Each structure stands twice: as structure tokens, then as C-alpha cells.
Amino acid sequence: MSRIGKLPIEIPKGVKIILDDTLLSVQGPNGKLARHVMSCVTLTIEETSLTVVRNDDSTAARAAHGLTRTLVNNMVVGVTKGFQTDLEINGVGYRAEVKGKELVLSLGYSHPINFPIPEGIAIDVDKMTKVAVKGADKELVGQTAAKIRSFRSPEPYKGKGVKYSDETILRKAGKTGKK
Secondary structure: OOOOOOOOOHHHHHHEEEEEOOOOEEEEEOOEEEOOOOOEEEEEEOOOEEEEEEOOHHHHHHHHHHHHHHHHHHHHHHHHHHHEEEEEEEEEOOOEEOOEEEEEEEEEOOOOOEEEEOOOEEEEEEEOEEEEEEEOHHHHHHHHHHHHHHHOOOOOOOOOOEEEOOOOOOOOOOOOOOO
């Protein structure tokens, strides 16, 4: 039995869960999310909780048990509280700003990078070097933050580039003089 999969998911007030065959829809104050559930697990919806039960002890069912529970829990948390990933921009002249539905990044290239903000994502820029990616879908928030980071990953010598706020960069020593 999966230790994570057997835990029930508490359904807060204001969250509506609809299971239509294999399509699970979760609706709350921060939006609406939908996902197809694998056929090897069964969802049981009660008044204030939801449980995930696997249909048999096959390898696929055991693998999907904890995964499905975590994905559904992320949907419930996303429509109630939401998710946020913070990025920091380090480097002389490196900056970010939001213009309409685009994030404009100046990262030392000969041209600015115009990144279209995906639907369901909100981006806040503070002091032109701190970027907050917010949204209800945890996967989309993480993928958007990773895409922004990929435009200029931090380099190990001076630490210039875009990094996660909780990321530590292992620094390398530069060249030494001739002896």
C-alpha cells in the first residue's frame, strides 16, 4: 500500500469536485483545473474528503496510486491557495519587466527576449530583478519558471543569469596569475 496514496485529500469549503468517467474537474476560488485520471485507480468522493483506491496490485496500479493522489491534491491546493515560484536576475544591466501579456527580459544579449505569458499564469516583477511566477496549475508554474530560467542559466564564475530564489550556485575559482 502506498504511504502517500492511502492518505485522504481534504476538500475545503468553496471547492467543487466533479468526476465524469475519467475526467476529474476541480473548481475553486482561483480557477478551474481538469485532468484525466488513469483507469487503474478509482476515486471516491465523500462530503469533505476524497480518497484514491487502486483497482488491483499490478505494477501500473501501484505506480499510479501515489501519483494520482499527489496530482489531485495539487489541483485542490492550486484552486484554493495557488502556487508561486520566485526567480532572481543577477548581472549588470540584466532586468525584466511586464508589458501587456509579455515578459520582456534584457539578459545581456544583443536583443531583448519577449516571452509570452501563458494563459493561467500571472507574473509579477519587483525592482526589475525579482520575478514571481504565480498560478493555480503547479506543473504550468514550474514549467514557466524553468523556461524563463533557461534563457540565461546562472554561470559558475560570477553567478550572472536567472536563478531560482532558493537555488545556490556553486562558484568556481577564476584563473590565477602566472607564477
